[in-house]
Amino acid sequence: MLVVTDVDIRFERRTLGNGLDVIAHEDRRVPIVAVNVWYRVGSRNERPGRTGFAHLFEHLMFEGSANHDASYFRPLQEAGGQLNGSTSADRTNYWEVVPTSAVDLALWMESDRMGYLLPALTGERFETQRDVVLNERRQSYENRPYGMAFMALSAGLYPPDHPYHWATIGSADDIGAMRLEDVQAFYQTYYHPANASLAIAGDLAADRAFELAERYFGELRSGPRPARPQAQGAALAGDERLVLEDRVELPRLYLAWHSPALFEPGDAEMDLLADLLAAGKTSRLYRRLVYENRVAVDVSAFQHSRELASAFFVAATAAPGRTLTELGALIDAELGRLAGDGPLDPEVERVTAQAEAQFVYRLQTVGGKADQLNAYNVLRGDPGSFAADLARYRQATSATLRETAARFLPLDCRVSLSVVPRGQLAHALAGSSPVSVS
Numbered sequence: 001m002l003v004v005t006d007v008d009i010r011f012e013r014r015t016l017g018n019g020l021d022v023i024a025h026e027d028r029r030v031p032i033v034a035v036n037v038w039y040r041v042g043s044r045n046e047r048p049g050r051t052g053f054a055h056l057f058e059h060l061m062f063e064g065s066a067n068h069d070a071s072y073f074r075p076l077q078e079a080g081g082q083l084n085g086s087t088s089a090d091r092t093n094y095w096e097v098v099p100t101s102a103v104d105l106a107l108w109m110e111s112d113r114m115g116y117l118l119p120a121l122t123g124e125r126f127e128t129q130r131d132v133v134l135n136e137r138r139q140s141y142e143n144r145p146y147g148m149a150f151m152a153l154s155a156g157l158y159p160p161d162h163p164y165h166w167a168t169i170g171s172a173d174d175i176g177a178m179r180l181e182d183v184q185a186f187y188q189t190y191y192h193p194a195n196a197s198l199a200i201a202g203d204l205a206a207d208r209a210f211e212l213a214e215r216y217f218g219e220l221r222s223g224p225r226p227a228r229p230q231a232q233g234a235a236l237a238g239d240e241r242l243v244l245e246d247r248v249e250l251p252r253l254y255l256a257w258h259s260p261a262l263f264e265p266g267d268a269e270m271d272l273l274a275d276l277l278a279a280g281k282t283s284r285l286y287r288r289l290v291y292e293n294r295v296a297v298d299v300s301a302f303q304h305s306r307e308l309a310s311a312f313f314v315a316a317t318a319a320p321g322r323t324l325t326e327l328g329a330l331i332d333a334e335l336g337r338l339a340g341d342g343p344l345d346p347e348v349e350r351v352t353a354q355a356e357a358q359f360v361y362r363l364q365t366v367g368g369k370a371d372q373l374n375a376y377n378v379l380r381g382d383p384g385s386f387a388a389d390l391a392r393y394r395q396a397t398s399a400t401l402r403e404t405a406a407r408f409l410p411l412d413c414r415v416s417l418s419v420v421p422r423g424q425l426a427h428a429l430a431g432s433s434p435v436s437v438s
Helices: 053-060 073-078 100-115 123-142 149-157 172-177 180-190 206-217 267-278 284-292 324-341 345-361 366-380 386-394 398-408
Strands: 012-015 021-026 032-039 082-087 092-099 196-202 239-246 252-259 296-304 310-318 414-421
Touching (some): 012 206, 021 206, 021 366, 032 100, 032 366, 053 082, 053 180, 073 082, 073 100, 092 100, 100 196, 100 206, 123 180, 196 206, 196 366, 252 324, 252 398, 267 284, 267 296, 267 310, 267 324, 267 345, 284 310, 284 324, 310 324, 324 398, 324 414, 345 398, 366 386
Parallel strands (some): 021 196
Antiparallel strands (some): 012 021, 032 092, 032 196, 082 092, 252 414, 296 310
8 A cells, every 4th residue: 555654845936026936846867857837817717708718828829929930849849848738717737848958948938928929829820729629629528428518517506607607618609709809818917927837847956947937037027916716606506407418328417516615624525535436446336336236337426626616526327228317316325325324444545545646646757746836836825735735635534524425415405417318308317407508
């Protein structure tokens, strides 16, 4: 069994005059350096009717800037590097892992798109990438089996004006209605030094890292840090039953609850409950639904931790000839038993060990450490939150997990979504209302 005795990722942090946070972590074991930038912007910074901007920039930021008006992939890959980016509701991230000899190139390119993207953002480039995003939406959501389910769940969990009501990729109508001037204004609001955090980890002395950060980013003009979005109320009055028709062969049942926000009390326990319920063949729901009763072909559970509010999901696909009603009854029985009796000590030991292992795996590369330093800096205000984060999981007990399940997983206050083959509404849970997602 993996036993993590101590977590100590040494780092230094400074803030440049323009507001850019810079975090340096020195690791000389391998001649590579990770350059990692987090912007404090995601889909939660959008508003109804104006969604999809943050994700669009995940594409635009790789297409060229004033002093490198071409794809960002080729020069870094030719130098032996890897790079990518991602967008969530709460943040946007861009990263490179390069040989030490190419760190200047990576930092120069990151700084150029942070400060000088707009001169290269032509109408043609904007329209091309907007079409790419619309095609991605069709492939990854609209034409993918069960691909619209989480959009339906988010719409059921949160009211229309809540920052988590819409998907990160945005509404197809909103994406199509974007104008170039809207995109330019979004960039000027959110993509500047005071709204960003830069982590440099690997084969580079900390003093050298700060020197390079000042050289490449110090001259960039800043702007005011946007106010943190405040979530409106999001509560469920009971068991809200929805049904979504899709091009699928087997019905699937999704259950969703409101749960504690990221790093709030109960968030770690919900993570552990998800593993206890559905991680691996010894988990409670897999054993009950798939192995013993054979009513499902798969089952999953996860805590979707986010900064303003979180949600907990359980999903199970019915086996041929079995019904979602059968699945729902067995899931409820296991949830009721968990909330009533709590998990056994060996179960707690198993999921705690899994959490520790996942924690360590995230830190096994300089890229992983750079990303985690940035995550803690942006989301907690302290890059050195490793030990405190891990402690949340170690403090869980059978009693605290039982109390958390009883409090946050009630059987009568959730969203129950049946995804059924088209024309087969009778396969949905009784009392389900059709839902339309766009």
